[in-house]
Amino acid sequence: MNRRDFIKVSVLLVLMNRLLTRDLWAKETPVVAVAEGPDYGAVARSAVNALGGIGRFVKAGNTVVVKPNMGWDRRPEQAATTHPLVVKAIVEECLKAGAKRVKVFDNPCNDARRSYENSGIPAALKGLRNVEVKFMDEERYKKVNLKGTFLKEWDLYSEALSADVFINAPIAKHHSLTGLTLGLKNVMGIMGGDRGFIHRQIEDALSDVNSVVKSHLVVIDATRILTAHGPTGGSLRDVKVLNKVIASADIVAADAYATGLFGLKPQDIPITVTAHKRGLGEMNLDKVKVVKA
Amino acid sequence: MKINLSRISQLFFLALFFFLFVTTDYRGKDEISVALNSFFRADALVLVSYLLSAKTFTILLLPGLLVFLSSMVLGRFFCGWMCPLGTILDLLAKRIHRSRPLAFLKGRLKYYLLFTLLFGALFNMNLTGLLDPMGILTRFMTFSFYPLFGYLGKEGWVGLYRLLGDSRDYLEPGYDFLKSYLLPFRDTFYPLAFVSLLFFLGVVALERFERRNWCRNLCPLGTLLGLLGRFSPFRRLPARLCADCGDCRTTCPTTFDEEVFQKADCIRCLDCQRKCASGRVSFRLSLKRGKEALFSPGRRVFVTGLVSGLFVAHAFAPKTAARETRLLRPPGVGDECEFLTKCVRCGECMKVCLRSALYPASLQAGLYGLYTPTLVPRLGYCEYNCSLCGQVCPTGAIPRLPLEQKKKAVIGRAVVDKNQCLPYARKMNCMVCEEHCPIPDKAIRFESVEEADYNGKKVVLKRPYVVDDLCNGCGICEYVCPLEEKAGIEVFKKTKRKL
Numbered sequence: 001m002n003r004r005d006f007i008k009v010s011v012l013l014v015l016m017n018r019l020l021t022r023d024l025w026a027k028e029t030p031v032v033a034v035a036e037g038p039d040y041g042a043v044a045r046s047a048v049n050a051l052g053g054i055g056r057f058v059k060a061g062n063t064v065v066v067k068p069n070m071g072w073d074r075r076p077e078q079a080a081t082t083h084p085l086v087v088k089a090i091v092e093e094c095l096k097a098g099a100k101r102v103k104v105f106d107n108p109c110n111d112a113r114r115s116y117e118n119s120g121i122p123a124a125l126k127g128l129r130n131v132e133v134k135f136m137d138e139e140r141y142k143k144v145n146l147k148g149t150f151l152k153e154w155d156l157y158s159e160a161l162s163a164d165v166f167i168n169a170p171i172a173k174h175h176s177l178t179g180l181t182l183g184l185k186n187v188m189g190i191m192g193g194d195r196g197f198i199h200r201q202i203e204d205a206l207s208d209v210n211s212v213v214k215s216h217l218v219v220i221d222a223t224r225i226l227t228a229h230g231p232t233g234g235s236l237r238d239v240k241v242l243n244k245v246i247a248s249a250d251i252v253a254a255d256a257y258a259t260g261l262f263g264l265k266p267q268d269i270p271i272t273v274t275a276h277k278r279g280l281g282e283m284n285l286d287k288v289k290v291v292k293a
Numbered sequence: 294m295k296i297n298l299s300r301i302s303q304l305f306f307l308a309l310f311f312f313l314f315v316t317t318d319y320r321g322k323d324e325i326s327v328a329l330n331s332f333f334r335a336d337a338l339v340l341v342s343y344l345l346s347a348k349t350f351t352i353l354l355l356p357g358l359l360v361f362l363s364s365m366v367l368g369r370f371f372c373g374w375m376c377p378l379g380t381i382l383d384l385l386a387k388r389i390h391r392s393r394p395l396a397f398l399k400g401r402l403k404y405y406l407l408f409t410l411l412f413g414a415l416f417n418m419n420l421t422g423l424l425d426p427m428g429i430l431t432r433f434m435t436f437s438f439y440p441l442f443g444y445l446g447k448e449g450w451v452g453l454y455r456l457l458g459d460s461r462d463y464l465e466p467g468y469d470f471l472k473s474y475l476l477p478f479r480d481t482f483y484p485l486a487f488v489s490l491l492f493f494l495g496v497v498a499l500e501r502f503e504r505r506n507w508c509r510n511l512c513p514l515g516t517l518l519g520l521l522g523r524f525s526p527f528r529r530l531p532a533r534l535c536a537d538c539g540d541c542r543t544t545c546p547t548t549f550d551e552e553v554f555q556k557a558d559c560i561r562c563l564d565c566q567r568k569c570a571s572g573r574v575s576f577r578l579s580l581k582r583g584k585e586a587l588f589s590p591g592r593r594v595f596v597t598g599l600v601s602g603l604f605v606a607h608a609f610a611p612k613t614a615a616r617e618t619r620l621l622r623p624p625g626v627g628d629e630c631e632f633l634t635k636c637v638r639c640g641e642c643m644k645v646c647l648r649s650a651l652y653p654a655s656l657q658a659g660l661y662g663l664y665t666p667t668l669v670p671r672l673g674y675c676e677y678n679c680s681l682c683g684q685v686c687p688t689g690a691i692p693r694l695p696l697e698q699k700k701k702a703v704i705g706r707a708v709v710d711k712n713q714c715l716p717y718a719r720k721m722n723c724m725v726c727e728e729h730c731p732i733p734d735k736a737i738r739f740e741s742v743e744e745a746d747y748n749g750k751k752v753v754l755k756r757p758y759v760v761d762d763l764c765n766g767c768g769i770c771e772y773v774c775p776l777e778e779k780a781g782i783e784v785f786k787k788t789k790r791k792l
Contacts, residue, residue, distance in 0.1 A: 176755070200722065232731055234732070
């Protein structure tokens, strides 16, 4: 190899390297916005605004799904479900951004009527135009090829799949099997079938689903958190009021940050770790830009 | 034409019955204000059998007492003005061609039946609900008609989805209306649906032979009210068929088997008065006793009733068998025998049960327990914050407990089956039962154990165990247990054992 060839090869190698890793270079640092205050609606709004506003995610004419946690027959103060004011603020922002329709639903573990009613969410959204809070219909589940490591295929809710924007609005709370339940686990609400089955390998199962159903925006309600006896709770002794809302476009980063609220590290939560390894987002908080709104 | 007041009243009460039937459900509130139980609470037969078997009174049955007393003044007005089953028979009357009355139903059969039931109740065997007309209708509606109606409605709607896809949404407001006001929320099918249908169809089929055949010849409630009606000071004049007309023989739905007016059979529909061409018929108040004797059904009926009541009481007597440990009763029910003396078997608790936990017992509670509610955790569970069954029970057999007390009412106790449960039997994590356990401090907890699984890989297993003092036996753990075969955790009733 003469000098000329050496230079040619070197230049080519550098170019190729640059090309192959361009995505990494181009990738922005994930941002997590944290807002705090006693007015939960305002807190949720300022968290979303700190990310650049809902307009970054929702365009005029979009169909938006907002998926809160309404999974249990519990009242808002018991911190097992997403706070109605947080949900309302998100929905109103979507409408302001010109959303054609905003759909709010969950697949509760307890009786659907009681869970919806006592979550306070239907009442909070009552009267808003172009907003629907409906029970999930069995016939709307579609078998989806997940090609995952644990789940090859599973029934997912078609309205969540077909929406232009999927906004994931969990509550931050304790969960006995998985440590915590946050954004990645909240997606379980759009799963049909025998959901108990996925507990056998829940980290992989949730990564499988989250790889297919991407949350465009994650708004974690930590206005009050459930610190023990989750995910059902029920006793106010286990509830801690933090008045915080966390928002991010990176689901793993949002979960990782919220983990800190419980005095835990992101690597303590296997769901977060697995999702990070599978490229669903950043769990290393050193590589995340945290914005206090 | 004169206004047919009794028919208007009948239609009103029939509509009320259906209205209450549909509203006997969760409607977004923890409390149910009005429910179908009003009809049973106003049921004199339920009242009398409750008094005999439970040997106490409950304020819940005050309306029944009012009907009881007013029947002594007004006669069997309940049958002609209020009873929904009677109204249905009247509405069908014109469409059914009749052959000849069945001879074997005549005579004193209905008295034998009534007294057998009442003496049975006295010997703690309260079976009257099985033949109570409101019971027959409610069970038919709850177990046979409504599930089928709901199934058709839902399948039709799902079928539209298959056909139209998401554009079905345009029709949604119409369906939402049906769903909120008419269709059942749950799609649950019940055992004994066919038997309930047969009971109802049997009563309708009897119309083939005679008008109001069930009411005049069998119905124990009607018979009881008829006995009371004999005290009524309202007398029909003339007291027999008129020699020159006799139209009443065909006009009257219940009474004129013979020439003479039978006071105990008259349902006070007043059709004869309304239709009499010559305006001769009237019902007059007169305190003087006429020629008619104050009928007693006769010593023979009484004695036979006593004997057959005793026989029935012992033939159907509950056996305390091992299988009863799976015979779970609704929350708040304590003593099984006391429950059985009070339960009307009307099926309302099952109609209202949010999560389809309650089903009618077929034979698992013995013949005696036919149609009594039993909780089947593999099919549904008792919702922690719900106390509707106790609110709709017409006799308080399921006590109406304040919510905080109901949450602590013990239905049974969960037991982990280590031969099934995944973390024990297959060394896999699961914990679905613990996750769902609604008790704030968790009646199901777990211990973490590090072990090598069957592939030799080290795993941390979370193994569930039950805290007996906290478990109320709601059954959600058994319901959600993801094992396809037998559940890895099951609820059993605590029974006092005699050794």
